Amino acid sequence: MPELPEVQTVLNGFTTRTGQRKIIAITGFYPGTLITSSGWKDSALPAAIARSERRGKYMLIHLESGYCLIIHLRMTGKLVYAEQTTEELKHERARIILEDGAIFHFIDPRTFGKIVRCAAGELPNYLPQLGLEPFDQSLTPEHLAPLLARRKMPIKNVLLDQKVIAGLGNIYVCEVLYRAGIDPERPASEISIPELAKIIHHTREVLAEAIAKGGTSISDFRRIDDKTGEFQEFLRVYQQKQCPCGHEVQREKSAGRSTYFCPVCQKRAKRKH
DNA sequence: CAATGATCCTGTCCGC
DNA sequence: TGCGGACAGGATCATT
Numbered sequence: 001m002p003e004l005p006e007v008q009t010v011l012n013g014f015t016t017r018t019g020q021r022k023i024i025a026i027t028g029f030y031p032g033t034l035i036t037s038s039g040w041k042d043s044a045l046p047a048a049i050a051r052s053e054r055r056g057k058y059m060l061i062h063l064e065s066g067y068c069l070i071i072h073l074r075m076t077g078k079l080v081y082a083e084q085t086t087e088e089l090k091h092e093r094a095r096i097i098l099e100d101g102a103i104f105h106f107i108d109p110r111t112f113g114k115i116v117r118c119a120a121g122e123l124p125n126y127l128p129q130l131g132l133e134p135f136d137q138s139l140t141p142e143h144l145a146p147l148l149a150r151r152k153m154p155i156k157n158v159l160l161d162q163k164v165i166a167g168l169g170n171i172y173v174c175e176v177l178y179r180a181g182i183d184p185e186r187p188a189s190e191i192s193i194p195e196l197a198k199i200i201h202h203t204r205e206v207l208a209e210a211i212a213k214g215g216t217s218i219s220d221f222r223r224i225d226d227k228t229g230e231f232q233e234f235l236r237v238y239q240q241k242q243c244p245c246g247h248e249v250q251r252e253k254s255a256g257r258s259t260y261f262c263p264v265c266q267k268r269a270k271r272k273h
Numbered sequence: 274c275a276a277t278g279a280t281c282c283t284g285t286c287c288g289c
Numbered sequence: 290t291g292c293g294g295a296c297a298g299g300a301t302c303a304t305t
Contacts, residue, residue, distance in 0.1 A: 032281095112281065112300080
């Protein structure tokens with residue numbers, strides 16, 4: 001399940017591997033995976049990468065020709081690099097081909113991932129509204145407070161909303177709330193300013209650690225060299241039996257997703273029902 | 274505007 | 290051994 005650290009890891013691998021080589025073609029194998037905007041022209045390729053960036057869980061590849069690729073791995077997407085062109089791989093939904101025949105396979109069993117190719121000016125049409133980046137210095141408790149003021153949903157669910165903070169997914173939200181010592185079921189509007197400060201602090205801390213470890217390989221996340229990340233060894237509650245303090249980790253469902261938390265460290269209040 | 278539920282998909286795992 | 294069903298879940302869309 002690629003979240004911000006996994007996307008950053010893949011993007012780093014993609015740009016490093018590509019280097020100065022031009023992209024000469026992009027091929028789609030599965031209807032719906034490769035999306036071509038009306039502004040995309042054949043003259044967009046070949047082109048080298050001018051700049052690449054990550055926005056939330058989206059990879060943005062700016063081409064020197066003035067066009068742009070948006071890559072979203074969703075849940076099971078992978079980019080796998082190969083020196084030579086080969087026949088279509090299992091679950092290969094698209095591929096990006098470089099000028100000397102090297103390719104990136106876009107492997108995505110569940111087919112939710114997308115590659116959009118568009119003119120640079122069309123980017124806003126294909127990128128959804130996203131909240132601030134976790135490492136953006138403008139992200140402060142005072143910034144978040146009004147966004148949560150009328151949200152009665154559990155803080156955990158609101159943090160998964162990409163319009164609030166961009167890039168968090170189920171794994172890291174669980175880890176952040178554990179480190180912050182906050183019960184994931186607490187209504188978002190009731191989280192205090194000091195608690196928001198803790199959330200922001202631990203969000204940056206967890207994400208930075210995970211990026212340094214090459215991401216988390218739960219199920220099928222792989223780096224571009226098809227190696228696993230290592231942050232799964234450092235998870236404190238997600239899919240864990242016990243938290244680092246030795247308390248039993250509980251699992252519950254919230255809005256269809258598994259939440260892992262420690263009822264002791266995250267001070268679960270007794271509630272009816 | 275907020276919240277909810279359905280939807281998109283297939284590999285994996287569990288119980289019988 | 291095989292089968293049905295639950296589960297995994299990011300983002301979007303329709304509905305209340």
